[in-house]
Amino acid sequence: xxxxxxxxxxxxxxxxxxxxxxxxxxxxxxxxxxxxxxxxxxxxxxxxxxxxxxxxxxxxxxxxxxxxxxxxxxxxxxxxxxxxxxxxxxxxxxxxxxxxxxxxxxxxxxxxxxxxxxxxxxxxxxxxxxxxxxxxxxxxxxxxxxxxxxxxxxxxxxxxxxxxxxxxxxxxxxxxxxxxxxxxxxxxxxxxxxxxxxxxxxxxxxxxxxxxxxxxxxxxxxxxxxxxxxxxxxxxxxxxxxxxxxxxxxxxxxxxxxxxxxxxxxxxxxxxxxxxxxxxxxxxxxxxxxxxxxxxxxxxxxxxxxxxxxxxxxxxxxxxxxxxxxxxxxxxxxxxxxxxxxxxxxxxxxxxxxxxxxxxxxxxxxxxxxxxxxxxxxxxxxxxxxxxxxxxxxxxxxxxxxxxxxxxxxxxxxxxxxxxxxxxxxxxxxxxxxxxxxxxxxxxxxxxxxxxxxxxxxxxxxxxxxxxxxxxxxxxxxxxxxxxxxxxxxxxxxxxxxxxxxxxxxxxxxxxxxxxxxxxxxxxxxxxxxxxxxxxxxxxxxxxxxxxxxxxxxxxxxxxxxxxxxxxxxxxxxxxxxxxxxxxxxxxxxxxxxxxxxxxxxxxxxxxxxxxxxxxxxxxxxxxxxxxxxxxxxxxxxxxxxxxxxxxxxxxxxxxxxxxxxxxxxxxxxxxxx
Numbered sequence: 001x002x003x004x005x006x007x008x009x010x011x012x013x014x015x016x017x018x019x020x021x022x023x024x025x026x027x028x029x030x031x032x033x034x035x036x037x038x039x040x041x042x043x044x045x046x047x048x049x050x051x052x053x054x055x056x057x058x059x060x061x062x063x064x065x066x067x068x069x070x071x072x073x074x075x076x077x078x079x080x081x082x083x084x085x086x087x088x089x090x091x092x093x094x095x096x097x098x099x100x101x102x103x104x105x106x107x108x109x110x111x112x113x114x115x116x117x118x119x120x121x122x123x124x125x126x127x128x129x130x131x132x133x134x135x136x137x138x139x140x141x142x143x144x145x146x147x148x149x150x151x152x153x154x155x156x157x158x159x160x161x162x163x164x165x166x167x168x169x170x171x172x173x174x175x176x177x178x179x180x181x182x183x184x185x186x187x188x189x190x191x192x193x194x195x196x197x198x199x200x201x202x203x204x205x206x207x208x209x210x211x212x213x214x215x216x217x218x219x220x221x222x223x224x225x226x227x228x229x230x231x232x233x234x235x236x237x238x239x240x241x242x243x244x245x246x247x248x249x250x251x252x253x254x255x256x257x258x259x260x261x262x263x264x265x266x267x268x269x270x271x272x273x274x275x276x277x278x279x280x281x282x283x284x285x286x287x288x289x290x291x292x293x294x295x296x297x298x299x300x301x302x303x304x305x306x307x308x309x310x311x312x313x314x315x316x317x318x319x320x321x322x323x324x325x326x327x328x329x330x331x332x333x334x335x336x337x338x339x340x341x342x343x344x345x346x347x348x349x350x351x352x353x354x355x356x357x358x359x360x361x362x363x364x365x366x367x368x369x370x371x372x373x374x375x376x377x378x379x380x381x382x383x384x385x386x387x388x389x390x391x392x393x394x395x396x397x398x399x400x401x402x403x404x405x406x407x408x409x410x411x412x413x414x415x416x417x418x419x420x421x422x423x424x425x426x427x428x429x430x431x432x433x434x435x436x437x438x439x440x441x442x443x444x445x446x447x448x449x450x451x452x453x454x455x456x457x458x459x460x461x462x463x464x465x466x467x468x469x470x471x472x473x474x475x476x477x478x479x480x481x482x483x484x485x486x487x488x489x490x491x492x493x494x495x496x497x498x499x500x501x502x503x504x505x506x507x508x509x510x511x512x513x514x515x516x517x518x519x520x521x522x523x524x525x526x527x528x529x530x531x532x533x534x535x536x537x538x539x540x541x542x543x544x545x546x547x548x549x550x551x552x553x554x555x556x557x558x559x560x561x562x563x564x565x566x567x568x569x570x571x572x573x574x575x576x577x578x579x580x581x582x583x584x585x586x587x588x589x590x591x592x593x594x595x596x597x598x599x600x601x602x603x604x605x606x607x608x609x610x611x612x613x614x615x616x617x618x619x620x621x622x623x624x625x626x627x628x629x630x631x632x633x634x635x636x637x638x639x640x641x642x643x644x645x646x647x648x649x650x651x652x653x654x655x656x657x658x659x660x661x662x663x664x665x666x667x668x669x670x671x672x673x674x
Contacts, residue, residue, distance in 0.1 A: 122359025269363025
């Protein structure tokens, strides 16, 4: 039984990319570089410093900021076994500081240089794609609210008669399920052009357009393809000419592989800094995450957005367009939490407006935050996940401590009365599913394994087993307003939508703009199905084990089975069905585990195995239930004793449960798109 639990949990564990503990890296001094004022390509236009609205913070000046960063980052990356990182802060139209930490290449002891080292910002790349979309909106070539099929040479099917729009795509409310095939690979031969990925398979629409945030790389690539079509030039060329060149981002590219000039500048990527480098990562849906850029170049992009789309006399957006992207079209799936702008998402903190985007490849992990009211931006990127995913906590701590130091705000001391708080916590208890996930393919099984179970602690407090605090422990939630909770030790908030006295949706502030959790239907809840599945596996395993053991014993002592004719055939058929069902489940566990363990496996090379597993599941699971039903009929019509009759019922229930799970989570299907 314990072995079965471990096997079933392996697929879920792979989702979080657990990293083995490794030896720490030595501390290295930061590399800080300054821009040459004489370089016209690097000039900026200062803007008037906004008034500090709240006051009370430490003045944001280069000297104090460098001391703050140098006191935090080197220790954090060493303790977390993170190879290196870069941090860039801009203020009032200038790069205030740009700091490199650790190593771009650990073996060669090559330090990170914010002017010369390229990082992969992952989904921060989307901000460039959205900027390109808005450029075409300015030119009148795109309408944010038109059916996207107007601009395509293939069709996106409607959902219940409703098309999708670019506005919905930019807000991640187009309603697409997750697409994983071809997402990232270290082998260029496994990567298709993003246009081919778009046309090969359109992910199923699982939500009504505009209704539910569900993050989508596919939708972002679709937007880039639309820009490519209406502009009349390849998307990479478009970005070079319309964003990188005007901003002087001479060390940036979306191209894969990188242009020869930039390749020596690319940082190595690692799981842990003390491990082996992974090599260059090829992003399949390239416009959603293929950017390579230096920290300095990212500083220039931030300045342009903070200055209404202009830098050094060059303009990439009109001020009103930049304003629309930043804070002119906010939508919130959960009103009390952060919402989604046009491409950016809110990360408000201390009463300050903040718009952001984070990004992750397998090796690189980045964040970009803009404080529009303060004229300040911060970009940070690291080239490894670190021990136990340490980079996640580091990114969060960096942003929150930066904001608390330079832009503090009053503490939220509101509290809901204890009895009401306990009642509301009880209303939250249940099983929930993430809006982002596969629905029509076999990877839907990861949604089953990853369901969120919300409970109540012994003191009536809310217990949520996701998004643990910086200490790795569950957060301490206190209710500050009805159905709005705050973590006592951070700025994280949780809120729920309640209709007719029932919780119908919840999320936490850091992901609410693009992911929410909705109640899982009872017939798909892991709290119900997982114990039944484990019991079913145990019953099938015992059936097979007892049959094989009894056969060996009879053979050893020359005994015979007291069955003959049809009864004997059905008896043997039920045992064979049990064994085949177990082997098929084990096969799926292995296949899903292999796919999630290494993104290089998410390509067409494994298609024959997927076809085999799906066809095998169809035959074995339906055939297994039929065999168990026939066995039930035969046993109950015959003269078998009551243990055999009871066990025949158990086997029918076990085979039926396995078949239901296979149907509900798409282990039976006729497609290798996922």
